[in-house]
Amino acid sequence: MRQTEGLEVKAFTEEQEALVVKSWNFMKKDAAQLGLNFFLKIFEIAPTAKKMFSFLKDSDVPLEQNTKLKPHARTVFVMTCETAVHLRKTGKVGVKESTLSKMGATHSRVGVVDEHFEVTRFALLETIKEAIPDMWSPEMKNAWGEAYDQLVKTMKESTPTST
Numbered sequence: 001m002r003q004t005e006g007l008e009v010k011a012f013t014e015e016q017e018a019l020v021v022k023s024w025n026f027m028k029k030d031a032a033q034l035g036l037n038f039f040l041k042i043f044e045i046a047p048t049a050k051k052m053f054s055f056l057k058d059s060d061v062p063l064e065q066n067t068k069l070k071p072h073a074r075t076v077f078v079m080t081c082e083t084a085v086h087l088r089k090t091g092k093v094g095v096k097e098s099t100l101s102k103m104g105a106t107h108s109r110v111g112v113v114d115e116h117f118e119v120t121r122f123a124l125l126e127t128i129k130e131a132i133p134d135m136w137s138p139e140m141k142n143a144w145g146e147a148y149d150q151l152v153k154t155m156k157e158s159t160p161t162s163t
């Protein structure tokens with residue numbers, strides 16, 4: 001356990017890192033389909049979130065055919081996976097401060113709020129569970145969830161305040 005600002009933070013273990021990396025290595029060949037499933041879940045729960053994506057709000061192209069959607073989905077998967085690796089190695093998220101700050105600013109500008117991050121967390125875990133039912137376990141859920149939480153927390157802390 002490490003102490004961070006009075007809070008006890010559980011160390012990210014080698015087992016947790018291995019679970020995330022192993023499952024992502026297995027899933028990434030289907031990243032395009034996975035990304036689509038992931039977003040369909042997000043928009044099923046939070047349909048109004050579509051309006052925040054510049055390339056969706058005025059688009060008549062069905063979601064399944066919108067090629068711009070998948071890179072964001074992949075980014076969430078890849079950055080969460082990379083976060084798991086860095087957390088285990090260094091206890092930190094491992095994304096450059098300038099990148100986190102830019103991402104924080106973009107999300108804040110387009111109106112992403114805590115509820116969106118929660119819906120996205122749920123959709124991420126559900127997508128993984130459905131993609132790899134045989135590998136899925138409470139430990140796997142916990143490892144992806146923890147890496148995602150740390151990434152989002154750090155991104156939020158790096159968001160420039162709009163004063």
Ligand code: HEM
Binds near residue numbers: 055112120148152
């Ligand atoms: C943009 C990553 C969560 C909606 C971006 C960008 C990155 C990113 C790297 C491009 C940033 C830039 O160019 O400055 C992530 C990661 C997330 C996450 C790693 C979680 C771990 C979310 C959530 C939502 C969201 C929860 C809303 C449901 C958006 C939107 C954009 C964006 C609307 C702008 C897209 C556009 O119109 O070009 N995200 N994101 N993101 N993200 Fe996320």
